[in-house]
Amino acid sequence: MAADGNVRFKPVEESCSSEDETDKVTPFIAKSKSxxxxxxxxxxxxxxxxxxRSKIEEIGRKxxxxxxxxxxxxxxxxxxxxxxxxxxxxxxxxxxxxxxxGPSTKSMHIGHLIPFMxxxxxxxxxxxxxxxxxxxxEKYFSExxxxxxxxxxxxxxxxxxxxxxxxxxxxxxxxxxxxIFSNFEYMCPEYYKNICRVQRLIKLSRMKIxxxxxxxxxxxxINFPAxxxxxxxxxxxxxxxxxxxxxxxxxxxxxxxxxxxxxxREIAIKLDCKKPALIHSxxxxxxxxGVRYKMSASKPGSILLTDTNEEIETKKYDNDEIxxxxxxxxxxxxxxxxxxxxxxxxxxxxxxMVKRFMTPRPLNYKxxxxxxxxx
Amino acid sequence: MAADGNVRFKPVEESCSSEDETDKVTPFIAKSKSxxxxxxxxxxxxxxxxxxRSKIEEIGRKxxxxxxxxxxxxxxxxxxxxxxxxxxxxxxxxxxxxxxxGPSTKSMHIGHLIPFMxxxxxxxxxxxxxxxxxxxxEKYFSExxxxxxxxxxxxxxxxxxxxxxxxxxxxxxxxxxxxIFSNFEYMCPEYYKNICRVQRLIKLSRMKIxxxxxxxxxxxxINFPAxxxxxxxxxxxxxxxxxxxxxxxxxxxxxxxxxxxxxxREIAIKLDCKKPALIHSxxxxxxxxGVRYKMSASKPGSILLTDTNEEIETKKYDNDEIxxxxxxxxxxxxxxxxxxxxxxxxxxxxxxMVKRFMTPRPLNYKxxxxxxxxx
Numbered sequence: 183m184a185a186d187g188n189v190r191f192k193p194v195e196e197s198c199s200s201e202d203e204t205d206k207v208t209p210f211i212a213k214s215k216s217x218x219x220x221x222x223x224x225x226x227x228x229x230x231x232x233x234x235r236s237k238i239e240e241i242g243r244k245x246x247x248x249x250x251x252x253x254x255x256x257x258x259x260x261x262x263x264x265x266x267x268x269x270x271x272x273x274x275x276x277x278x279x280x281x282x283x284g285p286s287t288k289s290m291h292i293g294h295l296i297p298f299m300x301x302x303x304x305x306x307x308x309x310x311x312x313x314x315x316x317x318x319x320e321k322y323f324s325e326x327x328x329x330x331x332x333x334x335x336x337x338x339x340x341x342x343x344x345x346x347x348x349x350x351x352x353x354x355x356x357x358x359x360x361x362i363f364s365n366f367e368y369m370c371p372e373y374y375k376n377i378c379r380v381q382r383l384i385k386l387s388r389m390k391i392x393x394x395x396x397x398x399x400x401x402x403x404i405n406f407p408a409x410x411x412x413x414x415x416x417x418x419x420x421x422x423x424x425x426x427x428x429x430x431x432x433x434x435x436x437x438x439x440x441x442x443x444x445x446x447r448e449i450a451i452k453l454d455c456k457k458p459a460l461i462h463s464x465x466x467x468x469x470x471x472g473v474r475y476k477m478s479a480s481k482p483g484s485i486l487l488t489d490t491n492e493e494i495e496t497k498k499y500d501n502d503e504i505x506x507x508x509x510x511x512x513x514x515x516x517x518x519x520x521x522x523x524x525x526x527x528x529x530x531x532x533x534x535m536v537k538r539f540m541t542p543r544p545l546n547y548k549x550x551x552x553x554x555x556x557x
Numbered sequence: 558m559a560a561d562g563n564v565r566f567k568p569v570e571e572s573c574s575s576e577d578e579t580d581k582v583t584p585f586i587a588k589s590k591s592x593x594x595x596x597x598x599x600x601x602x603x604x605x606x607x608x609x610r611s612k613i614e615e616i617g618r619k620x621x622x623x624x625x626x627x628x629x630x631x632x633x634x635x636x637x638x639x640x641x642x643x644x645x646x647x648x649x650x651x652x653x654x655x656x657x658x659g660p661s662t663k664s665m666h667i668g669h670l671i672p673f674m675x676x677x678x679x680x681x682x683x684x685x686x687x688x689x690x691x692x693x694x695e696k697y698f699s700e701x702x703x704x705x706x707x708x709x710x711x712x713x714x715x716x717x718x719x720x721x722x723x724x725x726x727x728x729x730x731x732x733x734x735x736x737i738f739s740n741f742e743y744m745c746p747e748y749y750k751n752i753c754r755v756q757r758l759i760k761l762s763r764m765k766i767x768x769x770x771x772x773x774x775x776x777x778x779i780n781f782p783a784x785x786x787x788x789x790x791x792x793x794x795x796x797x798x799x800x801x802x803x804x805x806x807x808x809x810x811x812x813x814x815x816x817x818x819x820x821x822r823e824i825a826i827k828l829d830c831k832k833p834a835l836i837h838s839x840x841x842x843x844x845x846x847g848v849r850y851k852m853s854a855s856k857p858g859s860i861l862l863t864d865t866n867e868e869i870e871t872k873k874y875d876n877d878e879i880x881x882x883x884x885x886x887x888x889x890x891x892x893x894x895x896x897x898x899x900x901x902x903x904x905x906x907x908x909x910m911v912k913r914f915m916t917p918r919p920l921n922y923k924x925x926x927x928x929x930x931x932x
Contacts, residue, residue: 319753322753322757323753323756323757333757336750336753336754365749366746366749366750366753367746368746369744369745369746369748369749370744370745371741371742371743371744373744374740374741374744374749375711375741378694378697378698378711378741378777379711381698381775381776381777381780382697382698382708382775382777383775384775384776385772385773385774385775385776386761386770386771386772386773386774386775386776386779387772387773389776390772395761396761397760397761397762397765398760398761398762399760399761400756400757400758400759400760400761401756401759401760401761401764401779401780401783402753402756402757402783404761404776404779404780405756405776405779405780408776408777
């Protein structure tokens with residue numbers, strides 16, 4: 183609803199704000215007025231059909247990975263160019279995975295887990311390298327402050343980032359195939375050049391349409407989408423891809439993040455790079471308000487990775503769709519197991535491990551493309 | 558003159574566009590309609606009076622440097638906080654110099670020489686380190702293309718930058734006290750963090766007022782002033798200042814560049830850094846149009862560093878102020894000497910020397926501040 187009381191309709195192609203009578207979905211807000219929840223059929227880019235799903239599962243099986251339940255259950259429901267990724271993979275050409283997290287004082291919740299758990303499955307199923315961006319600079323530019331709250335310092339964010347990296351490591355990624363980087367700590371010439379390449383091709387007017395930015399924002403915030411976009415280009419990581427600009431990139435993410443990468447796809451050809459492929463998940467509903475909201479760490483209604491067994495049991499499931507007590511008990515049992523395992527692994531993550539994951543270094547994977555081969 | 562035919566007046570404090578009935582001065586354009594040329598009395602920040610001039614000259618004399626003619630003749634006519642720099646210098650606290658150049662295919666002209674020659678004098682008179690920014694990223698973001706001209710690639714700018722660095726080295730800077738850096742090649746975590754610190758404190762609306770940006774510009778261009786500003790903070794150069802954030806910075810520049818640093822002075826206190834001090838020069842007038850225009854490499858009427866003796870002789874001096882043939886002959890003689898010397902030194906500048914100047918490394922200077930001392 184716009185300030186003048188009129189409902190605004192924005193075509194998804196132009197703005198990442200998908201908004202109609204009942205739903206609003208942007209990278210900054212996601213809510214639905216409908217009891218049935220988000221109309222994913224409107225958010226979908228390309229459907230993951232049975233054919234595509236089977237193809238992904240088949241590759242997984244070859245590498246000894248059982249079928250992924252997020253894929254089977256349609257939690258990952260949408261994509262861009264997944265067929266291209268699979269076709270070239272089957273011809274022996276590898277790709278890399280790129281996902282990320284904005285560091286926060288708040289613990290990760292099970293909504294955050296979905297893209298990471300699926301990314302891990304993809305990494306193991308395809309045996310490919312993975313880069314994870316910790317967008318500490320975005321956090322720094324954030325103007326979403328509570329009353330009287332001071333803007334956070336770079337030094338404070340640095341500490342939060344390290345704790346968040348430990349959470350991610352606890353999800354079980356392979357250190358030999360995974361590079362976790364903070365923008366503040368990793369910034370280097372090759373990465374910066376790609377950021378500039380993106381910046382030059384996007385007008386401020388376009389940025390305002392896509393992200394609903396206005397003139398009151400700080401210039402860092404307005405610039406940030408270029409920084410989220412640049413790791414889609416393999417030359418941002420010379421220690422991994424040795425200067426290659428055309429290693430294909432696959433981004434697993436929730437559907438509300440699509441706009442960053444869609445913008446990137448728009449300009450990739452001008453940069454002599456491949457368009458990043460995407461695979462999109464639905465949201466995990468909040469415990470409060472059910473399917474009308476996505477789970478959010480800054481609001482009540484989340485199952486956190488730091489929750490104890492007792493807390494998991496007492497959190498109120500007021501989701502209308504789950505009326506069976508048996509189902510609720512089953513869900514509590516599963517959550518206790520998943521979170522319990524992560525809790526155990528989290529305890530074992532040392533500063534030394536953080537350092538290893540975050541050190542720019544070659545990763546252990548094979549990449550074949552055209553006449554070149556990197557082993 | 559605005560599109561509606563009305564003259565716009567903008568206060569210098571708010572916009573760097575100083576514009577009235579006859580003069581317009583911004584970092585992007587400088588012209589006067591008056592036969593008497595730019596009204597420097599309107600552009601001045603703080604006058605360099607006899608007292609201040611004597612103080613600077615006295616320090617120079619102690620270090621064996623003869624009086625500088627740019628200072629004596631009022632070519633450097635304006636400043637911000639020069640007294641503070643001198644006061645703390647006399648107490649034994651050093652500072653550093655920061656100036657820069659936007660790389661260009663065009664040869665440097667004698668207008669470019671003024672800040673560099675004066676910077677060299679300051680470096681020798683005060684025995685202080687100097688950082689020189691090659692703003693290759695700004696060049697890349699430039700949208701000031703001729704008809705049908707293709708935007709330039711990063712690789713092409715890299716070559717131009719190296720040639721430009723050779724021009725600067727030929728002016729005689731001391732490699733032990735001078736770090737020349739390209740933004741593309743130097744970008745690193747500490748520099749990037751300072752850029753982000755600046756970005757967070759400047760709203761887009763402010764940037765538009767100060768630099769006359771509009772929504773049609775690319776986002777890199779809008780972001781660039783933060784990149785020109787960040788080297789004012791000594792922590793951008795950990796290899797020189799070992800993490801110190803409060804080494805004072807003095808920027809010698811032409812008066813049209815003041816706005817970048819004025820913005821920086823506005824936010825320095827919030828960043829727990831010192832306000833950069835400035836010393837401003839007048840423009841060298843163009844040979845065509847005389848004092849109404851500054852000399853510009855992209856327009857006729859320049860004496861270039863690549864000019865031969867014959868070219869210097871035949872370039873037409875249509876400056877009304879110089880009517881005496883004797884004066885013109887004297888000027889030609891002086892220019893031949895200066896440019897001849899630079900031409901000789903330029904021939905001796907090797908790739909190896911470029912590499913030495915551009916390698917991040919400690920510089921040879923003493924810095925004393927409070928209880929700390931860096932030798």
